Each structure stands twice: as C-alpha cells, then as structure tokens.
Amino acid sequence: xxxxxxxxxxxxxxxxxxxxxxxxxxxxxxxxxxxxxxxxxxxxxxxxxxxxxxxxxxxxxxxxxxxxxxxxxxxxxxxxxxxxxxxxxxxxxxxxxxxxxxxxxxxxxxxxxxxxxxxxxxxxxxxxxxxxxxxxxxxxxxxxxxxxxxxxxxxxxxxxxxxxxxxxxxxxxxxxxxxxxxxxxxxxxxxxxxxxxxxxxxxxxxxxxxxxxxxxxxxxxxxxxxxxxxxxxxxxxxxxxxxxxxxxxxxxx
Ligand code: HEC
Numbered sequence: 323x324x325x326x327x328x329x330x331x332x333x334x335x336x337x338x339x340x341x342x343x344x345x346x347x348x349x350x351x352x353x354x355x356x357x358x359x360x361x362x363x364x365x366x367x368x369x370x371x372x373x374x375x376x377x378x379x380x381x382x383x384x385x386x387x388x389x390x391x392x393x394x395x396x397x398x399x400x401x402x403x404x405x406x407x408x409x410x411x412x413x414x415x416x417x418x419x420x421x422x423x424x425x426x427x428x429x430x431x432x433x434x435x436x437x438x439x440x441x442x443x444x445x446x447x448x449x450x451x452x453x454x455x456x457x458x459x460x461x462x463x464x465x466x467x468x469x470x471x472x473x474x475x476x477x478x479x480x481x482x483x484x485x486x487x488x489x490x491x492x493x494x495x496x497x498x499x500x501x502x503x504x505x506x507x508x509x510x511x512x513x514x515x516x517x518x519x520x521x522x523x524x525x526x527x528x529x530x531x532x533x534x535x536x537x538x539x540x541x542x543x544x545x546x547x548x549x550x551x552x553x554x555x556x557x558x559x560x561x562x563x564x565x566x567x568x569x570x571x572x573x574x575x
Contacts, residue, residue: 329444338342346465351435351445353535355543361390364533367526369401369412369472372432375421378412381537386412389540426470428456436531436538445531448475449524452510464509469523479523480516484509 346359354360365386387397387408390422404415412433421428436444447465451473454462459472464484473479486509518526536542 364529
C-alpha cells in the first residue's frame with residue numbers, strides 16, 4: 323500500500339519544463355489568446371519582419387484568419403507578399419542550404435518555437451540584442467550568445483548597449499521603480515533611439531510572441547472551453563449517479 327501511495331505521489335509531481343537559458347533572467351509575458359487585436363498585430367509583425375527568413379510551415383493563413391477573426395480577403399491582400407494563396411501554409415522561398423551559408427545556421431521554422439523554448443524565452447530573446455562589433459551582424463544577444471540572427475527589429479527598438487560583463491549578466495534584473503514607473507538596473511539600454519519607445523517596443527514584441535504562442539497551440543482556447551463543458555457534464559452526471567447508487571443500496575443492510 324505504501325509503495326502504491328509513493329507511486330501516486332510521484333505521478334502527481336508536476337514535470338517542470340525548464341529551457342536552458344544559461345542562467346539569464348527571463349521576463350514573463352503571459353500570453354492571452356482571447357486578445358484577438360493583440361494576435362492580429364502580432365501576425366502583422368510576424369509576416370513583415372520574420373517571414374523573410376523564417377517559415378511557419380504548420381500554420382495556414384486561412385486558419386489564422388478564422389481564429390483571429392479577420393476576413394480571408396484582407397489577409398490575402400495585406401499579409402501575403404509572395405505567390406501564396408490564403409489556403410496555403412505560411413512557407414517561405416529561402417532555400418535552407420543557401421541560408422545556412424549566409425547565417426552559419428539556417429533560420430528554423432517558427433510554428434512551434436514557443437513550445438520548444440517557452441514564451442518568456444522568445445519574448446526576452448527578441449528584446450535582448452545589443453551592439454557587439456566583434457559579431458558578423460554587429461550585434462550579440464544576452465539570451466542566445468553569439469546568435470546567427472541579425473537584430474531585425476533594430477529599426478523599431480533602436481540599438482542597445484550592454485553595460486555588464488558575461489558573469490554579471492545573470493544577476494542584473496531589470497526592475498520597475500514603483501514610485502516613478504521608470505525602469506532601473508538591467509544590463510541593456512537603448513543608445514541610439516529607434517522608431518518606438520521602450521514601452522511601445524515591448525508591447526509590439528508582446529503581440530508578436532502572443533501570436534507565436536497561438537501558432538504553437540492554436541486549439542488552446544477551444545480545448546479550455548471543451549474542458550469546462552466536460553466538467554459541467556460530469557457534475558450533472560454525478561447527481562444522477564449518486565441517486566442511482568442510493569437506490570441500489572437501499573435494501574442492502
Ligand atoms: C535575416 C534573416 C532573419 C530574420 C528576418 C529573422 N530571423 Fe530569426 N533567426 C535567423 C537565423 C539565421 C537564426 C538561427 C540563429 C542561430 O542558430 O545562431 C534565427 C533564430 C531565431 C530564433 C531562435 C531559434 C532557436 O530556438 O534556436 C528565434 C526565436 C527567432 N529567430 C525569431 C525570429 C523572429 C520572431 C523574427 C521576426 C521578428 C525573426 N526571427 C526574423 C534569421 C532571421
């Protein structure tokens with residue numbers, strides 16, 4: 323019996339997935355798939371800034387149009403730049419072999435990226451590029467050291483500089499001063515301004531990662547709703563099952 327209980331306890335221990343971040347602090351983003359406007363803005367950023375290099379081979383434009391509440395014609399007109407039709411997958415034309423030559427590593431497919439790394443990782447990664455003249459694209463990344471990807475959002479974010487050494491990076495968390503609302507600490511700060519302020523840029527990246535999170539799990543909302551319905555069904559069934567049990571056992575005693 324004791325063994326049985328130990329086994330049950332072990333099964334109940336949640337399996338904590340922890341991506342290897344090299345000890346770097348990750349900012350939390352809290353994806354919200356009910357926020358359709360955020361998802362639509364995120365998809366726009368994704369097709370404009372990411373699909374030059376990254377595909378999303380397991381996502382169809384049309385499915386996203388339906389799930390995000392956008393008319394297919396508008397998606398065809400404003401979100402598809404190549405020859406693709408709205409019913410097709412979000413593929414790209416860049417040959418993997420050429421890309422490997424240009425970047426050192428081919429840009430991976432991003433459909434399931436948030437499942438692989440976690441939303442917080444992607445959110446922090448996209449905001450953690452900083453100036454490093456030693457790297458081929460002139461930038462490095464706190465979360466992904468010596469990354470082969472250029473900072474494609476630099477026009478929006480501006481160019482960041484890093485004040486910390488490698489060992490200091492893990493211990494310099496950015497915090498918000500509760501009195502002034504200003505950010506304090508952290509290793510990175512914008513040295514050359516981009517089109518957006520820090521808050522606006524964070525929001526843009528939030529929307530983008532929210533969309534990527536949707537792509538990684540497009541049925542999340544649906545399965546949650548089904549889950550509630552099943553629970554309600556079980557609750558009602560319980561009443562009848564309980565009444566039936568009482569009926570069966572009435573004469574036994
Ligand atoms: C100019 C081409 C290019 C563009 C545009 C681009 N990337 Fe990348 N990206 C790369 C390359 C190359 C890598 C692989 C880097 C490596 O492994 O060193 C990469 C890697 C990544 C990774 C890490 C993958 C992993 O888990 O190893 C993420 C996440 C990512 N890109 C997201 C994005 C997003 C989001 C956008 C749009 C805002 C974007 N990328 C735009 C070239 C690009």
